Amino acid sequence: MRPRIPGGRTTVLAALLSLALAAPIAAAQAQGAPPHGSVAGAAPDAERPHQYEVTGPATAAARTALAATGASIDEVHARAVVITADRAQAAAVRRLGHTLRRLPDPPVAPPAAPGARAKDFPPGYTGYHTYAEATKEIDALVAKYPALLSKQVIGTSHEGRNLLALKLSKNVSKDENEPEVLFTAHQHAREHLTVEMALYLLNELTSKYGSDARVTKLLDSREIWIIPDLNPDGGAYDIASGNFRSWRKNRQPNQGTSQVGTDLNRNWDFKWGCCDGSSGNPADETYRGASAASAPEVQVVSKFVRSRIVGGTQQIKAAIDFHTYSELVLWPFGFTDDDTGPGMTQDEHDTFATIGKKMAATNGYTPEQSSDLYITDGAIDDYLWGDQRIFAYTFEMYPSSFGSGGFYPRDSVISKQTSRNREAVLQLLDLADCPYRAIGKQNQYCKGR
Structure with a gap:
């Protein structure tokens, strides 16, 4: 986060x-x-x-x-x-x-019965979905809305769990010439609210099609991709004992050490390990992995993103990667504190900032360039823009502070805190045909599209 x-x-x-x-x-x-x-x-x-x-x-x-x-x-x-x-x-x-x-550790669940093997969230958090529960809900939605929603298995995690990409569009079985938008969630294991965000979007966009004019128009003219769980192994490990382990990384062993896990959001193949924005020590929370895209989960999603290059043009035009916590809207770059670092023009920066601020005005988050906080390298939004020219944002969701629940807010907040991002998501979907409309330069950059 x-x-x-x-x-x-x-x-x-x-x-x-x-x-x-x-x-x-x-x-x-x-x-x-x-x-x-x-x-x-x-x-x-x-x-x-x-x-x-x-x-x-x-x-x-x-x-x-x-x-x-x-x-x-x-x-x-x-x-x-x-x-x-x-x-x-x-x-x-x-x-x-x-x-x-x-500071206090995460809440502790009551002792389990002798011999019981806990694999669920503790009391007060059972409204969150385990990997199996999320998969079941996704399958039910695909069955209910087959004309709007389809499911692809795009690869597997280190421990063999399926990584899913869900597509939403009016003619979901066809690959149409429409702008595409990508939403990803749960790179960091302990950030369980992000899976709920993905499930909210799946439910909201399918159930409101045909009754909500705005949602209907967007699904008629966009192809929306949702990858609801990039780190299912880490998420399962975080709750496997019946108590939260505050686990961040994936569950890939690090060769030659007893340490486990790579920080997926320091492993992307753009400016990987370039700028003191990650760690080379496998024991560290921000370990960047043995090499760029060495984590299988990053490999799978990178391959999927590249698969959306059709006729030499990346079809995905915008993206949001959901994290917790701190209530922020962030945009590239993280690897440099220059507003227009290598690979970004002033107009591109202004487009990022304008859209980011407008989205933040709808959910009350704080908008800023990632590196205004501290330097990171190998992050997904830097990769999506720097390598693929996708207007990519990071949303740090609820809460704003440790004192309000930190990584583990109670399940009673799920509905309010996921729907809180509805307007921001719809705004980004609306601008996906030409993000430069945000700064009034659509004729310069998008003429003829």
């Missing part, structure tokens, strides 16, 4: 809440009690990653240095950052001169 920089009052409240939540943890540790969130039989507490509030980093450069420790930056305030880090990464952050305060 990526962080946000909220206003002063929100910052103070979030900081106070973080301090208040952290106090019981510190007290428990001082007394030798296991921290909230410890799981019997799990790895020793010191070996598991935890979230920390880090005071001090106040600039993009300072946050980039913080990310270089291999910790993931989860949230940013004016003078504080929330990170996920293991013991070694936390020590590296302290060596940078920062103060860390441990």
Whole structure:
């Protein structure tokens, strides 16, 4: 995920809440009690990653240095950052001169019956879909709306789970000459709300066709692709114990080490590992993998995106990759802090920014260029634009802060927080025929289309 920089009052409240939540943890540790969130039989507490509030980093450069420790930056305030880090990464952050305060671990479920093997979300979260439940719902929608929705298996994950691409369009069985838009979700395992976002779009766009004039017009004139789960292995692992593991990466072993997992959103084959925006250490949260697109899930989706080049032209014109949390709309580039870095003109930057700000005005998110927060490399939106010329955005969904649920908001928020993005999605779909309409230059760039 990526962080946000909220206003002063929100910052103070979030900081106070973080301090208040952290106090019981510190007290428990001082007394030798296991921290909230410890799981019997799990790895020793010191070996598991935890979230920390880090005071001090106040600039993009300072946050980039913080990310270089291999910790993931989860949230940013004016003078504080929330990170996920293991013991070694936390020590590296302290060596940078920062103060860390441990935050509570994810909620713990009641003990399971003896011999039971939990593979579902814990109580209070069962409204979220497991991989099997999501697949079942998708299959039911395909059966219900066969003229509008089709399913393709575009490949498999490391552990052999199917990676799906769902197509929505009026004549779904035909490959028509219509602008295409791609929505992807769940690159990071613990970001389960993004799968719900994908399912919401599938349900909303199919069920409203024929009754909602705007939805009908868009499905009549667009081809929409939804990849609802890029990281099913990591998602399953995150909940497999019956408690959240705060797992981020995929589940691909790293040869020559005991470490598991690659950060999929640092593994894309554009500016991979170029700019101190990822880690080369397999133990780190932001490990970029052994080579560009070394993760099977990234390979599958990259191949699918390239398959949409027809007659030498990429048919996908725009995209959103959904993440949590921090309530942000982000656009490329992440690998450079230049507004118009290599591979982007001023008009292209202005188009990105204008569309991003208009979408953010509908959902209340904060719009900004990715690198305004800190440098990342090998990210999907940089790849989609830099390699494929797709106007690609990252949405960091609800909540805005750790204090409001962080990576694990209760299932009661699903409906509100997915529908919150409806208007932004429809806006992007509408502009897909010529994104440059956003800056009034359609005649210059899209004439004759």
